[in-house]
Amino acid sequence: MGIAEFFQHLMNGLTLGGIYALIALGYTMVYGILKFINFAHGDILMAGAYIGLFVFDGLRGDAPLGTWTMIAFFLAMLISMGFSAILGMSIERIAYKPLRGATRLAPLLSAIGVSFILSNSAAWAFGTHSRKFNYPFDNTPVHIGDVVITPHQILILSVSLIMMIILKLFIDKTRMGKAMRATSLDQGTAMLMGINVNRVISMTFAIGSALAAVGGILIALDFKVYATMGTMTGLKAFVAAVVGGIGNISGAMFGGILLGLLETFGVAIFGIPTGLKDTIAFGVLILILLIKPEGLFGKVEKEKV
Amino acid sequence: MKKSLFVCFILVALLASPLFAQGGGEASSPKIGFMGPMSGDYANYGVLSNNSTMLAVEQFNAKGGFGGKVPVVLVTEDSEGNVEKGLSAIEKLSSVDNIAGLVGPVFTGVSFAVGERVQSEGIVMISPSATHADITSIGDYVFRTVVSDGLQGEVAGNYFYGELGYRNIGVLYAKNDYSQGLYEGMTAAFEAAGGKVTIAESFQVGDKDFKTQLTKIRSEKPEAIYIPNYTAEMAQILEQATQLGMDIPFLSCDGFSNPEIYDLAGDFTDGVIYVGPAKVKESPAYSDFVAQYEAKFDVSPDSFATNAYDGANILLQAMDKVYKETGKFDRSAIRDAVAATKDYAGVSGTINFAENGDLVAYQGLYKVNGTTPEYLGSYTVVDGVLTQVD
Numbered sequence: 001m002g003i004a005e006f007f008q009h010l011m012n013g014l015t016l017g018g019i020y021a022l023i024a025l026g027y028t029m030v031y032g033i034l035k036f037i038n039f040a041h042g043d044i045l046m047a048g049a050y051i052g053l054f055v056f057d058g059l060r061g062d063a064p065l066g067t068w069t070m071i072a073f074f075l076a077m078l079i080s081m082g083f084s085a086i087l088g089m090s091i092e093r094i095a096y097k098p099l100r101g102a103t104r105l106a107p108l109l110s111a112i113g114v115s116f117i118l119s120n121s122a123a124w125a126f127g128t129h130s131r132k133f134n135y136p137f138d139n140t141p142v143h144i145g146d147v148v149i150t151p152h153q154i155l156i157l158s159v160s161l162i163m164m165i166i167l168k169l170f171i172d173k174t175r176m177g178k179a180m181r182a183t184s185l186d187q188g189t190a191m192l193m194g195i196n197v198n199r200v201i202s203m204t205f206a207i208g209s210a211l212a213a214v215g216g217i218l219i220a221l222d223f224k225v226y227a228t229m230g231t232m233t234g235l236k237a238f239v240a241a242v243v244g245g246i247g248n249i250s251g252a253m254f255g256g257i258l259l260g261l262l263e264t265f266g267v268a269i270f271g272i273p274t275g276l277k278d279t280i281a282f283g284v285l286i287l288i289l290l291i292k293p294e295g296l297f298g299k300v301e302k303e304k305v
Numbered sequence: 306m307k308k309s310l311f312v313c314f315i316l317v318a319l320l321a322s323p324l325f326a327q328g329g330g331e332a333s334s335p336k337i338g339f340m341g342p343m344s345g346d347y348a349n350y351g352v353l354s355n356n357s358t359m360l361a362v363e364q365f366n367a368k369g370g371f372g373g374k375v376p377v378v379l380v381t382e383d384s385e386g387n388v389e390k391g392l393s394a395i396e397k398l399s400s401v402d403n404i405a406g407l408v409g410p411v412f413t414g415v416s417f418a419v420g421e422r423v424q425s426e427g428i429v430m431i432s433p434s435a436t437h438a439d440i441t442s443i444g445d446y447v448f449r450t451v452v453s454d455g456l457q458g459e460v461a462g463n464y465f466y467g468e469l470g471y472r473n474i475g476v477l478y479a480k481n482d483y484s485q486g487l488y489e490g491m492t493a494a495f496e497a498a499g500g501k502v503t504i505a506e507s508f509q510v511g512d513k514d515f516k517t518q519l520t521k522i523r524s525e526k527p528e529a530i531y532i533p534n535y536t537a538e539m540a541q542i543l544e545q546a547t548q549l550g551m552d553i554p555f556l557s558c559d560g561f562s563n564p565e566i567y568d569l570a571g572d573f574t575d576g577v578i579y580v581g582p583a584k585v586k587e588s589p590a591y592s593d594f595v596a597q598y599e600a601k602f603d604v605s606p607d608s609f610a611t612n613a614y615d616g617a618n619i620l621l622q623a624m625d626k627v628y629k630e631t632g633k634f635d636r637s638a639i640r641d642a643v644a645a646t647k648d649y650a651g652v653s654g655t656i657n658f659a660e661n662g663d664l665v666a667y668q669g670l671y672k673v674n675g676t677t678p679e680y681l682g683s684y685t686v687v688d689g690v691l692t693q694v695d
Contacts, residue, residue: 005524008549012516130537132569141550148550223513223541224569232511267517274518275480275507 004146009268010261015153017260018160022215023237024244024252025167026208032247033184033204035104039111040091041212042234043118044084048213049220049229050126052080053133065138073136077217081210088209089202097198115231123227130224133217156218163211164253171249176203184247232278239285245298254297259284335371335634336378337362337620338398339613340419341411342386350411354433354613355381356602357594358408361617364597371628377621380404384415391415395422404428405634406620406643408613413437420447429640431620433612438490441662446640448658450612450619450651452666457559458490460668460684461580463691465491465529465556466498468670469578474556475527476505477518477542479534487533487558497689503527508538515542516549523551533558540569547573554578559668567676574673583667583683584695594652608653615651619643667694 023045030038056076060069095114099106141148171177182190183200191197219233236259244255259281266272266280288295339358341351362379370376380402382394391410398404399422407423407430410416416435423430424444431448432440438455441447465471474495478488485507492502504525506518519542522530530553532542539557546555557579566574594614598606606614623642624634631638649656657665670681683695 002524005520008520009517012514012520016514016516129565130540130569132540132571139548141548143550148548150548152548222545224537264517268521273507274521275509277512277517278509 002146005268007147009264011147011149011153013261013264014257015156015260016263017240017257018156019215019219019233019256020237020240020259021253021256022156022160022163022218023212023233024241024256025164025249026212026215027238027241028244028246028249028252029167029204029208031241032249033180033201034096034107036096036107037111037238037246038096038205038208039108039234039238040114040118041208042230042237043115043122044088044091044209044230045212045216045219045234046122046225046227046230047087047118047216048080048084048209049133049216049225050122051083052076052213052217053131053220053225055079056133056136060134060136065136069136077214080213080217084209084213084216085206088205088212092202092205097201119227119231126227128227130226133220133225135221152221159214159218160253160256163214164249167207167211168249170207176200180204236281239281242285242295243288245295248295248297251295251297255295258296334376334378335624335628336380336402336404337617337624338395338402338404338407338409339379339381339617340384340391340394340398340407340409340415343381343383345385345387347386347412350434350607350609351383351386353604353607353610354409354411356604357598357606357610357614358617360598360601361614361621365618365621371625375628377624384410384412384419386412386415388415388418391419392422395419399423399426399428405624405636406430406639408433408617408620410435411609413440416440416447417443420444423447427636427640429620429623429636429643431616431643433616434609438486445644445662448616448643448662448664450616450653450656450664451609452668453663454486455490456663456666456686457580457668458487458492459494459686460670460691461487461491461531461533461556461558462494462496462500463498463686463689464580464670464684465531466495466500467691469529469556471500471528473501473503473527475522475525475530475553476502477515477522477530477532477534478505478507479510479538480507481510483560484533484535488531491531491533494686510535510538512538513541515545519546519549519551523549523553527553529554529556531556533560535560536563536566536569540566540573543570543573543577562671562678572676575675577673578681579671579673579678581669581671581678583669584680588652588654590650591652611653615649615653615656618651619646619649619656622646622649 026041056072059072059075063069091114095110096107099110137151139150139152141150171180179195179200182195183197187197240255240259241252243259244251262284263277263280267274267277339355341354342348343351359379362377366376380398382398384391384394407428409432410419411434413435416432420443424446429446431450434451435449436451436454438453476488478484504522506522508518532539532555555577557577559581561579562581595606623639626642627638628634644658646658659665667683667685669683671678672681682693684691684693
């Protein structure tokens, strides 16, 4: 393999990983606080992508690429984040909160149910065909020697990085972040200390879902918008979260990037047949569960993060 | 779906009753069979094709039947698109009904099983819809009025080598029967002609990211890349190839003839050359058939039903010829008469059978200019040689 091909694979892997990482953040946040895997996360991502698509197309009209399309894209992203946050909070209220005292399996099954309801409703309302989400900017690739990078790839990487830093600062520095950490450590005690646990949990779902919407829109630019778009990406992001150590925010970011690189280089260097690309993620999942179940960045000592 | 089966039985009974009344006069009434899924999930396919067979039989009898005096009887059997059901159906058609020929089966899988039976029983069979390349290699009693899947790959491989002048190409295909079949068919023809497929990468249906495969293909520097897939995947491939700065022409298949590709891929389709359906000349015979069909059944025929109508008429015409010459309905003579079909003017176009029982058919070649496909011509492969017919 030449140097150029290596760097091309590296670039492809990093962008793929950036997407996984962004979505993994949502899984990891909810798990960190509730010890519960929100399997509807991928479908919130899909809903966010649809909203983003409709708002963007509506705002853009026939305008040619330029400043206005960038503003429209930014607005679409904000509106979609808001909508997804509300959707995430409502789902929590309706389908998860009543089950908080039940066995741990109950909310998980409920989440799988919500996932099916969301994707089937989308298929019913918007049809099963893919819709194109047009780039709001000129996506002509940039050549650096023989390596090619698109503005979209740069956008994915930078947005993922910025989101992660903001999230990290939010959790470490703000009052709400402190409340989240407290709730994550011990819900009962947090409540006794005067923390509104219900509000904290709602907030967690709101932030996680807003991040999912951003991820959904960024993916949609490349992979189109369709009713089941959240399923496979959601599963892979979940694997990324587990690999990094579920409940750990830097771990999710790292796990995502690692998974993207493994998928790309597994095929390119280790000669795994391209038809088996998807099995890499799940193979890694099994390996991690067998060898280091707490994940690469997870802490072993306590049961709560 | 059961209802149409009843209608059919009633029709059979009505047609048969005057013959019973004759108390076994001269030649006993000849029967033909139809087999397809008439109930269950695939009933839509069987019912539409059975309708056209019924229509052909009715029109034939209205003109007086064989030699102007003997009407034909249609016996419809339900296969449910399932091999076991199909085998018991052919058992009944062959031994109880003693049919002179069969229109169907509709499904490829059932056709493989039933084909073996009709071959050993010596009953001629004309399938309107079994497209698998190997169906007609079962034997000389098996015919079809639908284009074989094998033709597309053959035309593609020969066209890429002969007309486009490519010597080494790459392939990116999906792991399913359709895509893999086309990849294998094209490769066989392309390499037989002297070219070489230097790299073949695959993916799972539903994948969205093809950059890894495309990066690998790019480093092999093929002259062109063949992508025999469905629109959703092809749109992704074309777009991501541009993102990787690839300037290699793309070649595709009949999946590309679905206009949705232009919504999904937009300008990225520019320059793609694909093998698609041959241009169909809208004949008056075709519009008459559709009008009569719709008037009678309140639905429109699909392309299989159109093929079934031609198949039934070819069978009836062959039986008529044999009856006029011999006064009997000898099964092997009927097979020979079907095989001898020459330039039959059917509603789906002019029909000829190749030596192996395949429909002699053509594939169209198209080149996309911007987002508009331009017709390059129609081709077929005769004895391994690419021949332009239009």
